[in-house]
Amino acid sequence: MGYDPENPMADRITDIGPPHFEQFFPEVVKKNYGKWLYHEITQPGVMMHKSETGDECWTVRVGAARLISIDLIREMCDIADAHCDGKLRFTTRNNVEFMVDDEAKVKPLMDDLAGRGNKFPIGGTGASASNCVHTQGWVHCHTPATDASGVVKAVMDELFEYFTSMKLPAKVKLALACCLNMCGAVHCSDIAILGVHRKPPMIDHDAISGLCELPLAIASCPLGAVKPAKATNSEGEEVKSVAVKHERCMFCGNCYTMCPAMPLADPDGDGIAILVGGKVSNARSNPTFSKMVIPFLPNTPPRWPETVDAVKNILETYAANANRYERIGEWAERIGWEKFFELTGIPFTMKCVDDYRLAYDTWRTTVSFKFTSHIK
């Protein structure tokens, strides 16, 4: 028997949590859990982890689109069954990892993967461009300022050779979030692609009283741009509603999150901002936020050429100029942001100058600077 609509609470099971992880470990992992000694990336996408027991775990990492079908997952399962005793894992960046316990098993596995067209690109290790973590975009969310999967596909096609090789100065972690909610570590990524709105919310006076608690909508605005106001709906009746002080709006979208009758999205208003130089690891330098270097690029489906070019330009300027082992932000800090803008040729605009809460700490309070082309 199964679920009975007549009696939904019958033998209900809740709060059992996820399955225990250990049952999914490959033998070599279970056996050497906590015993690993060192690792070696033997070629792009292939890692060997050595255990004190002498065992070796060979991992082949494969890029994935994240938005994937059950048929594709089943295909991954077939591969795991054929080569990995039916085990596999997903990384924190949506890549897939197939593990074998013997170097000899690596090539057959790789040949199999390669034999399946462009479904399973091998790479993403070491000094490579990472898979681009991303969010929902137009595939599922209600607040996006751009698409996610489409932009990422276009960008990764262009950066492909950097994903499958390890010729960058260091890791470059890519991320996309389709709105300021930033569902991901976009705010701390080497190169971040961020969907941004640029028009204040519209107010649907017909729907607002039904859909929203006005006080919540008003309270939702961090800048107090939403004010109570009387308005007339399409029936010509006067209704309690809100008004938005446009000059105070910074397009964060929080009002829409709280009140469905205040949509912001707009084909021309929405687009993409590029942020760079963030990192999370503590290696050498502290974790830092990504900095906005391009405030806006238009939404140009299906391949967002402006965004693709911008990302590639930054990546390749970095590759050509940075020291090895230096993340993008470490490079920009070392040479100074004026040099970053000069080398990348990205125009510096007022939009890049902070004017939010902690802005003062980002202003230049020294006469030490470099004479770049910016100084006429």
Next chain:
Amino acid sequence: MGYDPENPMADRITDIGPPHFEQFFPEVVKKNYGKWLYHEITQPGVMMHKSETGDECWTVRVGAARLISIDLIREMCDIADAHCDGKLRFTTRNNVEFMVDDEAKVKPLMDDLAGRGNKFPIGGTGASASNCVHTQGWVHCHTPATDASGVVKAVMDELFEYFTSMKLPAKVKLALACCLNMCGAVHCSDIAILGVHRKPPMIDHDAISGLCELPLAIASCPLGAVKPAKATNSEGEEVKSVAVKHERCMFCGNCYTMCPAMPLADPDGDGIAILVGGKVSNARSNPTFSKMVIPFLPNTPPRWPETVDAVKNILETYAANANRYERIGEWAERIGWEKFFELTGIPFTMKCVDDYRLAYDTWRTTVSFKFTSHIK
């Protein structure tokens, strides 16, 4: 003739400004103005500046108390007349500089100065402890939380050998301000001595209506701790006055500046905070603020032993541990503030943790830190 009280506006002269500087230049300065090539500090307090003309300007720098009498100034004039063609100058740190145009004239000048007891200590150049710039304190101001001249005398007596030698890793710029108004560059000094209040203002209900514009007094508080309130004066009459929310007060004294009926000063409440690591120059590192490392030391006239010891301890710990050419703040940044507190033995307290406007930027947002004795 002269000033005529009957007719104060008679042949009145205004807005003539200061005398032109050039007339006060020693010959060698006038002749070589803008022609200087390099300088050499030949011994503590003595500098030779070489001109492209081959001329040399020899300067002897002398420490002064800043609070000085006309008789002492006249004595300086005698010295200038005897050795320097009647010219002398004061530095931006209240030292006096006597200049001669020939090395041979240096020794007689120095002997003369030395012959006058402890009035004219020679030093303050190069890697020395500077003269301690200071403010009015109890000698003239209405808002001080400590004295100025007295504390500085006590401190400089103790640091004397560092003023007259050049054995520190780098310049150490000392400053004192007797209240949070910080009349000086205390907020950017290597070691700063700051007078601090710790009790909220009293309210003189008898005087307030006469002395203050209540709205200004209320508006003066950055934290909105001052509120309008009715009160009864000593005549038992109800008067319009203000009340202070004690828990909101941070003792800045701005209300007292605006309203004389709100005095803060208190023998036990007032005392001294020590801030370190600020700098103004752009050499190597950017100008930075001094950081509060000791939130309070009591006012203990006439010689403020706690303050003197604290300053000396910081100075000597720095001298013993820093690299040459490294200012105190550069040293603390390099070793990490946890090491600074460990090496100086200064207890770290909650008071040193910022909770004002830009506080977040000072919190540690990395897991990179050193395991000092602070970690139990």
Next chain:
Amino acid sequence: MPKHDTPLLDELESGPWPSFVTDIKRQAESKPECWDILGQLELSFKDRITHWKHGGIVGVFGYGGGIVGRYSDVPKEFPGVAHFHTVRLNQPSSKFYSSEKLRDICNLWEKYGSGMTNMHGSTGDLVLLGTTTDNLEPLFYDLTHDLKQDLGGSGSNLRTPACCLGKARCEWSCYDTQAACHHLTMHYQDEIHRPAFPYKFKFKFSGCPNDCVASAARSDFSVIGNWKGDIRVDAEAVKGYVNGDFTANGGAHGADVKLDVQADVCDLCPTHCMKLSGDKLFIDNSNCNHCMHCINMMPRALRPGAEQGATISVGAKAPILDGAQIATMVWPFVNVTPDNDFEDLIDKIENIWDWWMEVGKNRERVGETIMRVGLPTFLKVMEVEPIPQHVKEPRSNPYVFWQSEEVEGGFERDVKEFRKRHAQ
């Protein structure tokens, strides 16, 4: 459901990177509603705007999270996605799977959903993308009964915890990230499924300061492995690196990039606490700040110290509303072990929750609450002794809040007494 023309999306079928369009088309053969996914997405590509309505509240009985409601704003054109709710399955720690388990999930989703997924969501859940309200209860029944697993979090509750793979396949993990993640997930099932907080709350577990699950950027409660004492050095392997026997950075730059130990390791050590003389490496561990750089560079020669634990930081979040925060270091070195059921973590978590649930405003992340009340107040409430490690630098402003009891004589004074000594 009929196939739609998708000229724009078709452009995304070319190129070397895997194409989600091709993938969805393939899936559509057996799950025709996928044609409507493509159809509506094509319309969004054409209109350059989303066609999803503002999320509606849907879920399974008794749970306040795990499902994100979603409806099309053009349902007539695309009935297959009129309802398109998300189901968040709580992933196993660090996302190892057996093909058997994955196949069960695929079958479940073939039966009740669109056939499309996210492997994985940004928080860590296995995200099943697109089903109808009617399917939720049957799906949940099969999930719990047949697959013996559960939903993850959404809404103002504890979100699905996540971790790096740690000891499973990494030599640097300073505590058992998977065990900690799993234990706390089980321990807090109620908090995950039934919203009781001012806003969302997230745990993330990384085994070392490399922070491979980006916990410092994305979790209200970030647990990052760390060590005390000396970095473990294999002197022989150091020689190997000096002699160029091994690749630099564990091969991260290719097989032929060797290490210049002086330039690449010592000179890049942020604290300059390393010295190389000949082929001997000396580390002044008392000045090491555990950044991991040298260990990353020479994995065969260096390992984190033997005395291991974790550093706990609090309050990371995305920008909404007061600006993003990277987690602030609160507990420098904590013992994290299954032997005491991770009670050192649990104590701290519950202290934070008790306080935050009391003083946190609606939709205020704990990091924002700390910003509002100040770090000192938070440390006091947590009964944490302030240490210099809590700050990058001491305060530069002089605005200290003293308490009456800290000041001799207290705050109350008699102005008349004062006037006797000071004429007005």
Next chain:
Amino acid sequence: MPKHDTPLLDELESGPWPSFVTDIKRQAESKPECWDILGQLELSFKDRITHWKHGGIVGVFGYGGGIVGRYSDVPKEFPGVAHFHTVRLNQPSSKFYSSEKLRDICNLWEKYGSGMTNMHGSTGDLVLLGTTTDNLEPLFYDLTHDLKQDLGGSGSNLRTPACCLGKARCEWSCYDTQAACHHLTMHYQDEIHRPAFPYKFKFKFSGCPNDCVASAARSDFSVIGNWKGDIRVDAEAVKGYVNGDFTANGGAHGADVKLDVQADVCDLCPTHCMKLSGDKLFIDNSNCNHCMHCINMMPRALRPGAEQGATISVGAKAPILDGAQIATMVWPFVNVTPDNDFEDLIDKIENIWDWWMEVGKNRERVGETIMRVGLPTFLKVMEVEPIPQHVKEPRSNPYVFWQSEEVEGGFERDVKEFRKRHAQ
């Protein structure tokens, strides 16, 4: 006036540093009111509190500044300081004096004041400490007629400008600090003497980035000498330093401390743009940020580049109220010369004043006004093109204020049109 017992102050007569107590006692022999200075100060030492009343408004006819009123709160005990006003004399640029001039000032102060002074005040004035209201006008008369000089500033006006000694005795000055300081002081006599601003406003002039008058910390309008192009190198002198012929840092560490050019200069260069090979020094000037370190270290070998000017930064101030500010760089390289009467400075100053006097709140320093409206707004008003040099780093938050005219289609939209395409 009688002598008072000053047991506490007497303690300050010992010790190697000059004693202001001894000095005041000596002065008291001819100016007995000095006994009351000591007497009241002794009382303050005893009571650990000031005995001055809140400053009263006093001054000379027609001026709104230059005098700071001060009255004793124990006038009966110390009648000699019952009135104790300060007179601020505008010092000559960089504080060179002739003994003749100083003697005239001493005589003036002997006649009208207490005989005590501050050489100098923190802003830069020659401060005469302690006189009575009645003496102010006669003093001012003699000052202007006989000494031919004037008062400095106080109150909400332009404060007395100050400068480093620059070209007078320093090899590094990139513009004529004294001339600039003197010219602007004369040009703005009205602004110095008659308060017309929301709050005080200060100019300070340093000849190079060493900033010997601390202008970056203390002036609303900070002018710091700077250069463009290449640091001037004397190759012979470089050899000398390499060979140890010269002292390090111009002898600042004693005659026997020599320079290790690689370690002390190249390695400490913040931009690492210097290379030493053998006894030759190469500077990649395009990467130099003009910090002065190398020049400070080898004054005989290096000098600022020949193309000289100044960098102008705005808004420095002490903490009251929003916290201290170091000046923010606004104009990277400005031509500062008497040839055009410093008009490049004057234009900028007056732009700032016009705007600040309009939008600045009462007692709001210009730096606080800029903080309130944001740097972008200020740059716009100043018609300054934004450049990366204006910031340490670009913004990390995504909160950009777009203007309607910048966005295709503008801000006005028709929600009904929207609803046609997006069902509610």
